[in-house]
Amino acid sequence: MERNTKIMVALAVIIIAVIAVGAYAYTGGMVGQQTLKISTTTSLEDTGLLPVLEATYEKKYPNVDVQFIAAGTGQALEYGKKGDVDLVMVHSKKQEEQFISEGYGTQRYVFAYNYFYIVGPASDPANINGTNATTAFTDIRVAGTANPTTVQFVSRGDNSGTHNRELALWNSSGADYNTSVRNQSWYIESGKGMGDTLNIANEKNAYTLSDSGTYLAYEGKINLVPLVTQGKDLLNIYSMIPVNPQKFSNVNNEAAMNWVDFVLSPEGQTIIGEYGKDKYGQPLFYPLAGQPEPTG
Amino acid sequence: MSEIINGMIQAVELIITLDPELLAITLRTLEISISSTLIAVFISIPLGGLIYFKTFRGKRSVINLIQTLYSLPTVLVGLLVFLLISNEGPLGSLQLLFTPAGMILGQTLLILPIIIGFTITALSSVKGEIKDLALSLGASEFQTVLSIMKEAKYALYAAVILGFGRAISEVGVALMIGGNIRNFTRVITTTMSLETAKGNLELSIALGIILLAIALIINLALNQFQEK
Numbered sequence: 001m002e003r004n005t006k007i008m009v010a011l012a013v014i015i016i017a018v019i020a021v022g023a024y025a026y027t028g029g030m031v032g033q034q035t036l037k038i039s040t041t042t043s044l045e046d047t048g049l050l051p052v053l054e055a056t057y058e059k060k061y062p063n064v065d066v067q068f069i070a071a072g073t074g075q076a077l078e079y080g081k082k083g084d085v086d087l088v089m090v091h092s093k094k095q096e097e098q099f100i101s102e103g104y105g106t107q108r109y110v111f112a113y114n115y116f117y118i119v120g121p122a123s124d125p126a127n128i129n130g131t132n133a134t135t136a137f138t139d140i141r142v143a144g145t146a147n148p149t150t151v152q153f154v155s156r157g158d159n160s161g162t163h164n165r166e167l168a169l170w171n172s173s174g175a176d177y178n179t180s181v182r183n184q185s186w187y188i189e190s191g192k193g194m195g196d197t198l199n200i201a202n203e204k205n206a207y208t209l210s211d212s213g214t215y216l217a218y219e220g221k222i223n224l225v226p227l228v229t230q231g232k233d234l235l236n237i238y239s240m241i242p243v244n245p246q247k248f249s250n251v252n253n254e255a256a257m258n259w260v261d262f263v264l265s266p267e268g269q270t271i272i273g274e275y276g277k278d279k280y281g282q283p284l285f286y287p288l289a290g291q292p293e294p295t296g
Numbered sequence: 297m298s299e300i301i302n303g304m305i306q307a308v309e310l311i312i313t314l315d316p317e318l319l320a321i322t323l324r325t326l327e328i329s330i331s332s333t334l335i336a337v338f339i340s341i342p343l344g345g346l347i348y349f350k351t352f353r354g355k356r357s358v359i360n361l362i363q364t365l366y367s368l369p370t371v372l373v374g375l376l377v378f379l380l381i382s383n384e385g386p387l388g389s390l391q392l393l394f395t396p397a398g399m400i401l402g403q404t405l406l407i408l409p410i411i412i413g414f415t416i417t418a419l420s421s422v423k424g425e426i427k428d429l430a431l432s433l434g435a436s437e438f439q440t441v442l443s444i445m446k447e448a449k450y451a452l453y454a455a456v457i458l459g460f461g462r463a464i465s466e467v468g469v470a471l472m473i474g475g476n477i478r479n480f481t482r483v484i485t486t487t488m489s490l491e492t493a494k495g496n497l498e499l500s501i502a503l504g505i506i507l508l509a510i511a512l513i514i515n516l517a518l519n520q521f522q523e524k
Contacts, residue, residue: 037394046493046494051478065480067394067475067477067478067480068477068478069394069475069476069477070476082382082383082384083383083384083388084382084383084393084394085394192493193493195493195494195495196493199493199495218494218495221495248383250383250389250391
């Protein structure tokens with residue numbers, strides 16, 4: 001019995017040692033190596049812009065490993081609220097301002113913009129082509145209620161920046177979201193990222209709201225066409241917010257601020273403005289550093 | 297249909313040419329899942345042995361509970377481990393969230409019940425006479441345990457492989473704890489999910505083939521053992 005106990009103790013020691021060594025090796029055991037964790041929106045991830053920025057940044061700061069965790073804006077901010085990331089890159093101004101006023105973030109640095117597109121099947125069964133966003137949403141709702149099998153709308157349904165904009169648009173179109181939109185058979189909540197949601201809308205020949213960057217990156221793979229692309233209520237502004245180091249002592253604020261400076265620098269802004277031109281024939285993002293935040 | 301065939305052809309090309317990204321993801325996946333399996337084995341086999349050999353009140357209920365946890369949802373483990381190791385959680389100071397070490401922790405918890413449970417089953421399948429014989433020959437309790445484990449070794453191998461299979465194929469823990477960070481915590485299953493969303497089917501198909509191939513190799517190895 002005594003020997004039995006000894007073996008158990010020995011095993012426990014081995015297990016703890018294995019875990020400790022593993023944890024050490026994996027979490028920056030290398031001398032001077034640090035990480036910069038950035039939670040970001042799926043719309044930025046799905047366009048492929050981030051790895052390009054990351055590569056240039058890591059050349060400048062070879063001791064920093066940049067790590068992106070892609071989620072919706074809501075979840076990206078939640079990671080920030082727990083101090084699990086050093087910086088957030090998101091696109092939902094109202095939620096961002098709340099994040100800062102609650103003390104979780106230091107400051108909002110806008111760095112790029114593009115537009116939201118209302119996309120749908122080329123046959124356009126709700127006849128929204130060329131209208132504005134609120135009219136289009138009303139038309140989709142009316143046509144969807146009348147013909148729920150032919151006119152459908154796929155929502156992100158994930159508290160992302162795009163989802164929040166969609167809710168704001170239903171609201172400003174005068175619809176009561178809870179009674180006449182949600183739970184209607186023509187309204188489908190995907191609960192997934194932007195790329196997945198575009199694929200679902202494509203399979204179902206449905207309408208959806210997408211940021212222009214992800215849509216353009218997916219344009220060649222899906223049959224949906226952009227139908228409403230203009231108007232100040234479709235403006236989509238991306239910003240960076242460092243997580244407050246006074247609230248969370250573990251965050252890497254130095255690397256986060258270096259990232260902010262890099263993205264806002266002429267070099268970073270050129271990368272953003274040029275990204276996608278060769279592949280998609282037009283830029284996916286417009287640089288915004290040093291300019292007033294566009295309002296229309 | 298042509299999409300599937302093209303995807304298959306390109307997937308095979310990626311595998312044959314040892315595409316560096318494909319290789320890195322596969323190695324990372326193996327590293328993480330083998331680590332979790334090893335840790336789980338070190339804990340489970342002694343623990344399973346202990347539960348089998350000891351008689352105590354509520355033993356049946358403990359075994360029932362362990363067997364229920366065979367179907368422990370991966371996302372539930374993901375959630376629990378997230379709460380545990382998130383910066384504000386009880387183990388937050390270890391900074392394990394969004395790291396491979398965190399994923400190993402989650403996968404280990406996920407497969408512990410399977411290996412413990414199958415260890416108990418494996419030992420139960422050994423005839424009682426061996427235990428009596430060993431004890432009557434003057435073996436210590438520990439030596440008896442070892443001799444019974446030796447008898448049950450093929451069933452124990454199967455338990456380990458079953459655990460490994462669950463670890464390497466799960467996606468809930470990998471996504472929620474790992475965060476699917478490129479070049480760091482992105483594994484086969486999370487890459488397949490992401491690349492399918494992005495429409496890069498060839499990489500997804502290639503990874504799917506690799507996942508199946510790993511399962512096949514392990515099974516062949518297991519059969520080899522059993523034939524000896």
